[in-house]
Amino acid sequence: MRVxxxxxxxxxxxxxATVIANFNALSEDQEPVSLVPVLYEPCxxxxxxxxxxxxxxxxxxxxxxxxxVAILQLHAEIAELLGTEDFGxxxxxxxxxxxxxxxxxxSNNSIVDESAEYSQHLVDEAADIVTKGVxxxxxxxxxKKTPFAYGYFKLYEDGHYHVSxxxxxxxxxxxxxxxxxx
Ligand SMILES: [Zn+2]
Numbered sequence: 001m002r003v004x005x006x007x008x009x010x011x012x013x014x015x016x017a018t019v020i021a022n023f024n025a026l027s028e029d030q031e032p033v034s035l036v037p038v039l040y041e042p043c044x045x046x047x048x049x050x051x052x053x054x055x056x057x058x059x060x061x062x063x064x065x066x067x068x069v070a071i072l073q074l075h076a077e078i079a080e081l082l083g084t085e086d087f088g089x090x091x092x093x094x095x096x097x098x099x100x101x102x103x104x105x106x107s108n109n110s111i112v113d114e115s116a117e118y119s120q121h122l123v124d125e126a127a128d129i130v131t132k133g134v135x136x137x138x139x140x141x142x143x144k145k146t147p148f149a150y151g152y153f154k155l156y157e158d159g160h161y162h163v164s165x166x167x168x169x170x171x172x173x174x175x176x177x178x179x180x181x182x
Pocket of ligand 1: 093121127128129161162163
């Protein structure tokens with residue numbers, strides 16, 4: 001399955017119900033290449049804080065509007081806990097797609113090594129984040145006040161955090177459609 005970054009950028013979800021509705025609207029013989037853009041509807045939320053801080057300077061592809069909002073929320077909760085916005089937070093990883101047996105970043109089409117078979121990056125429910133000047137305890141406390149609270153959370157050896165939504169019936173449905181068509 002090939003995905004072109006320009007066709008993805010700026011697309012994201014209005015709601016889980018819409019996602020399912022869009023899936024159901026797909027005809028069975030539709031080309032797999034059409035799958036990804038219909039996962040999520042166009043989203044006008046930019047990954048920029050109210051004060052103008054750009055949290056996605058590398059233009060990592062994240063289509064899911066809810067995911068963008070949650071990242072902005074995470075930033076706001078950290079700022080609240082630290083009492084300042086003088087810290088770094090940027091997205092370093094987002095949407096991935098299947099290409100045969102490998103997973104590729106939708107941002108630059110590079111192969112992502114050791115991407116889990118059912119990684120939530122494949123359904124745009126996970127993001128990788130790099131921070132600067134944010135103690136782990138603060139990140140952990142802030143995360144618990146966001147939709148990432150009950151999702152998978154991990155600090156990797158290279159210093160990036162993985163945050164994700166809890167897996168739900170919607171997640172399962174999204175994966176089923178990927179399996180059908182991937
Ligand atoms: Zn990740």
